[in-house]
Amino acid sequence: MTTAAADLLPLAEPSARLLETVASHGLLGSLHEWPKEPLAVPEFDVLLAEARRQRLVGLLTRSAVDGRLPLTPEQELAVDEAWTEAMRWNVHLERATVRMVDELGAQGIETRNLKGVAAAHLDYPDPSWRQSSDIDLLVRPDQIDAAARHLADHGFTRPVAEPRPGFDRRFGKGATFVAETGFELDLHRTFAMGPFGLTIRIEDLWADAQPFRVAGHQLTALVPELRLVHACFHTALGDRVPRLVPQRDIAQLVLSGQVDPLAVRDLARRWGCEVVLAAAIRRSWRSLAIADATALSEWARKYQPSPEEGRALAAYHKDGAKYAELSWLALKTLPLTERLTFGWSLAFPSSGRLGGRELTLQQRVQRAARGWSGSKRRGSEPPAEETA
């Protein structure tokens, strides 16, 4: 075990660090320290609320059951209640996942389970350690329209509409749908919007797969290397403050020995997303205070992004016109023949296709210009060292 001191500096204030400690539970190489006594009421309440928000109740409960997190009897009751509530939601989501996969399969639509259900069953010692918030299914680009139609025909609503017909299939990350029962289903074409999303080779996502079983039903996940890359995208390009669950997914996959480090790096090089992987793995190692040095963590620690990579990564963490800026940055990655269609779809979306907002022609031109000028202006900024 090697200590990479620079990567283990605390990132956050004590309450956030305690949540990171919870997120690290069960990782033998983590240097996080656990409290010796039960937390005082206010600190415990904050921890439980944050664990609920970040979908870490499974790990919080496990750490208490395993005797790492000391609790008062009242706190034990609160954790029991939170665990039961979280797991009720998860078994419902899991059943809904199986039903959706079966329904789409009956329409000839192939799926791959992403993130939650697949990670819980394939990458963790027990599925109760890994909570899900929604259902994520990868669908082939030429089947995404049919999948969306099927969902719409079965009571799902789509809060943000497709900018123009065909956009999802050609350029989009995917689309979010909401079931009548309240859960969200994300149909993915690829892992991310923006420049890093459009350089992903879709054929790589479908080249191979890993089957797994849930309650007697067979589902299909991505292979471990792709699951790791997806967790890195989720960490580095998702929320402005990276969530701990995908960071833990990264640690699970890297430390389990399931992934071939050279295959992962080769994939990242071909997709032009090495900076995404490096930033996410570094962040995961720091948040979870992992002392173990692996081939991938060492590569990530030493990786030096180019100025262009740094700018592209930074764009995902800007406030304000993030969508527009990412879209314009994405233009650069497209073949010339596709740029016009992509740009036109975003600048001039179909009538009524902006989440129900109608825009005048003048507003559409202004919107397009804002995205373009924002992209050009930020293009001259120095690269961010690490924003994920």
Next chain:
Amino acid sequence: MSVETSVGTERWVRRAGVFHRDRGDRIVALRPDDDNAVVLDATAAAMWRRLNQGRTLGELAASLAEQFGVAAQDIEADVEAGLLALHEAGLVTRR
């Protein structure tokens, strides 16, 4: 034949297609055809976990007795009641 009269002689097994999460002392289980998830306490969880393979009441009681260090005949009536409750909840079935 009623469930009560057959419970001692038939083999019982977990119902197929039940979604669940297990933390050792508690299980949350959801049947494929019911929207109400069931929460099993430590004893019911220990019983249900063992029924991943078909067992008679006697075999189940013997297995639990071994774990908890008691005589099988001392707990058989409680195990039978638990088995009937699991059957009523739709979580186990006759093999």
